[in-house]
Amino acid sequence: MGQTKVNKKIAIYGGAFSPPHIGHAITMENIIRLFPCDEIWVMPSADRLDKKIGVNRNHRLKMLDLFLRDFFPRPKVIIQISRVELDRPKLTTTYETKIELEKQYPNYEFYFIIGADILGDIKQKWVRGKKLFDTANFIVIKRPCVAMPRSLPSKLTILDENVIKDDTSSTFVRKLLSQGFLGTPYITNEIANYIKNNQLYQ
Numbered sequence: 001m002g003q004t005k006v007n008k009k010i011a012i013y014g015g016a017f018s019p020p021h022i023g024h025a026i027t028m029e030n031i032i033r034l035f036p037c038d039e040i041w042v043m044p045s046a047d048r049l050d051k052k053i054g055v056n057r058n059h060r061l062k063m064l065d066l067f068l069r070d071f072f073p074r075p076k077v078i079i080q081i082s083r084v085e086l087d088r089p090k091l092t093t094t095y096e097t098k099i100e101l102e103k104q105y106p107n108y109e110f111y112f113i114i115g116a117d118i119l120g121d122i123k124q125k126w127v128r129g130k131k132l133f134d135t136a137n138f139i140v141i142k143r144p145c146v147a148m149p150r151s152l153p154s155k156l157t158i159l160d161e162n163v164i165k166d167d168t169s170s171t172f173v174r175k176l177l178s179q180g181f182l183g184t185p186y187i188t189n190e191i192a193n194y195i196k197n198n199q200l201y202q
Helices: 022-034 059-072 094-104 129-134 170-178 190-195
Strands: 008-015 037-045 078-081 108-115 137-141 156-159
Touching: 008 022, 008 094, 022 037, 022 059, 022 137, 022 156, 037 059, 059 078, 059 094, 094 108, 094 129
Parallel strands: 008 037, 008 108, 037 078, 108 137, 137 156
Antiparallel strands: none
């Protein structure tokens, strides 16, 4: 029997996106420009064993909608928001997400976008991390001043050449917001107004 044809190559961009900012947009632009894929699925995460997200899912989904409308009104690849982790009725893990996606879309090939700074944590700190490390496809965008770990997944694509590098973090943006700043230009005016009107990150 021949191999089942892969219908689509999907890049999964997971994160809290609390709030979504210019660094997220730069990562996605790098993927669109340098990694041949059919779609990008932006996947806001639910609470995990190691992290509880303070802003509820509805606010984060609304901000992501504004984010995509502002930064990617006419993208060269399809970009959609995935609720796979948000709709899971328990604490979420990336390994469970991988299994669920592969079961639901058996002819798709999934690639998980991950930061070089947490690549070394997968095997030791993540739930079913070794299994994920050995079997999942990963995309890493090299970041300034972040060293790559010695042990790397076998199914790893490293984007380095022609990458736009940015070190903006949601933690940094939330700190600005908590100090009374609008958060621009790291977030769009629409997201800044949404945060202000809903009194988030105070």
